[in-house]
């Protein structure tokens with residue numbers, strides 16, 4: 323395995339980061355006139371803690387990692403973008419993704435002028451380890467593995483992930499956005515063994531805080547140091563830091579929600595399987611179902627007309643005629659089932675005329 327320093331962009335290693343007065347200052351003070359804030363005001367007039375110390379202590383306890391192993395981003399999307407900027411030289415380096423998978427890896431790579439080498443998952447939606455290792459070269463810096471995978475919903479087998487971490491000559495990013503809905507364990511434990519591992523999690527899905535935009539990258543203190551070096555100084559605002567710290571006190575609610583969503587996932591699956599138009603539902607370890615139907619575009623349109631928005635994934639590799647449906651409330655799930663039950667193949671519209679009250 324290469325050293326982390328060999329993988330980092332030379333200009334990133336060399337640069338000096340922005341240093342705010344607040345992060346340089348270590349002692350005790352009562353008068354802060356260093357940041358041109360409006361001191362007449364009292365609420366949120368101050369810049370937030372640039373390294374989110376309190377929040378990282380709390381998250382560290384929850385994930386059983388040290389605060390200096392945590393980077394917090396404006397969504398995990400910021401972590402993905404910063405990984406590209408830390409490790410990939412524009413116009414030279416490459417990343418590997420395993421489609422069908424989350425779209426942001428490639429979008430972020432495109433934006434950073436970094437080539438994406440796509441090594442499709444096999445028919446069972448598991449990675450083709452041999453093909454991945456054959457696709458890497460001296461300029462391949464990052465490998466993105468999404469587990470449970472979006473949009474297919476399955477777990478990537480842990481032995482395959484571990485083999486890739488061991489044999490891939492760069493940084494392996496395991497995106498665990500949906501890990502809380504899975505029976506498979508997290509890869510966080512491996513951080514102690516593998517210095518080239520980055521695990522992404524997020525507050526947007528099971529935690530129910532997509533609106534606040536907070537994502538987590540957990541890695542070695544060295545890689546976290548690189549994140550801190552390149553991130554915008556105050557990337558996590560004070561409102562988010564406060565709000566999430568407060569919400570993390572209600573861990574019981576979180577566990578209750580996850581159970582309820584998993585239960586609803588089972589009922590939705592059962593109800594969908596009773597419908598003639600459902601050809602197949604893929605096993606899901608996430609809070610959505612990938613459903614194969616005969617005419618995905620028409621069914622998608624029909625749902626839109628009924629005011630129900632789902633994700634049409636039918637143009638995606640290996641997801642021919644597939645729709646991705648997020649698990650909603652019992653009422654929302656009933657609405658989608660009712661609508662699908664009334665889909666008429668001949669007219670490709672709903673059979674029943676909707677009665678407008």
Ligand SMILES: *Cc1c(COP(=O)(O)O)cnc(C)c1O
Nearest residue numbers: 397398399424472499524526537
């Ligand atoms: C939703 C999702 C995320 C979360 O992104 P945020 O920016 O944290 O909201 C990350 N990865 C995958 C695979 C996702 O589906």
